[in-house]
Amino acid sequence: MKSFNIKPTSQCRYDILSLGxxxxxxxPGEGRIRTSRQFNVWEGGGEYNVARGxxxxxxxxxxxxxxxxxxxxxxxxEDLILQGGVDTSLIKWVDYDGIGREVRNGLYFLERGYGIRGAVGCSDRGNTTISQLTAGEIDWDYIFGDLGVRCNAICPGTVHxxxxxxxxxxxxxxxxxxxxFKSRQPMGRLADSGEISPLVLYLLSEESRFITGQTIAIDGGWSA
Structure with missing residues (x-):
């Protein structure tokens, strides 16, 4: 792999890039998955949701x-992602065989919780395209080298x-x-979102330009 080419923020194409x-x-709105005949559709993924937010x-x-x-x-x-203002030019497209035997796009059904009724979710994601990628199919030299993307992970504890x-x-x-939940935390309390967001903003800032390849725990000592 070519050397990292970490650039000043002013020269970067992106502030954040998600992989996942x-x-x-x-x-189904206020209804149940098992009885609904109509569904609203959204795009969703843990990493992507952060980028979109x-x-x-x-x-x-x-x-x-x-x-x-x-x-x-x-x-x-792709159209839903573009509606959220997120760049899609780095998406890897794979030919579809018409059946989904080799690759397919995943579905996730989510039913909202109300009162004592908990939320219910179920996924249909066997053989999804990203799970079938092999080494070399994503051009990391371009992403980390030419684009100068830095890669860091934040691992929070339980947040209130x-x-x-x-x-x-x-x-x-x-x-x-x-x-x-509190008993699992060495500090005896949950985190507040205001204790996580400053780290996010720092990693997005010019001041963190020499930080890459790091996994940063902010969990009140849970992983110590």
């Missing part, structure tokens, strides 16, 4: 590295968010569930 699977998410809320220049089977579902997901509160409430005993 993106699936088509089907949402940074694009939407902070105006960051975002792109995604993923792989799609070249069919109508893949083209739909509205979504986490929903999960605690769904157990039927919020206080007991919260104490169980």
């Amino acid at each position: 699977e993106i699936m088509l998410r089907l949402d 940074l694009r939407r809320y902070f105006g960051q220049r975002a792109a995604v590295v993923t792989a799609f089977a070249k069919n109508e579902l893949g083209l739909l997901m 968010t509205p979504s986490h509160d929903d999960r605690l409430n769904a157990t039927g005993d919020y206080d007991a569930a919260l104490e169980a």
Whole structure:
């Protein structure tokens, strides 16, 4: 592999680039998956969601590295990604055999939780395109060399968010569930999102230009 070519922010094409699977998410609204005849569709993936959020809320220049089977579902997901303002030029397209025996695009069904009814999700992602990629199919020399992309990972502990509160409430005993989570933390408490976001912003800034290839835990000592 050629040498890293880390560039100043002003010379970079992107502020953030995500690598990971993106699936088509089907949402039955307030209904149930098993009885719904209509679904709203979204694009979704853990890494991509971060890139899209940074694009939407902070105006960051975002792109995604993923792989799609070249069919109508893949083209739909690409269009949804573009609607979110995320660059799709680094997507790897793979020919589709018409059946999905070799590669296919993944589906994820998510049913919202209400009150005591928890959220329900199920995925249909066997042989998805990105899972079938082999070494050399993504041009890392171009990404890390020519584009000068830096690669770092943030590993947070349990963070107190509205979504986490929903999960605690769904157990039927919020206080007991919260104490169980706290007991795993050496600091005896959960993190606040404001304790994670400064690290994200730092890694996106010019001040972190000499940091790459790092996994940074911000988990209150959990992994120590």
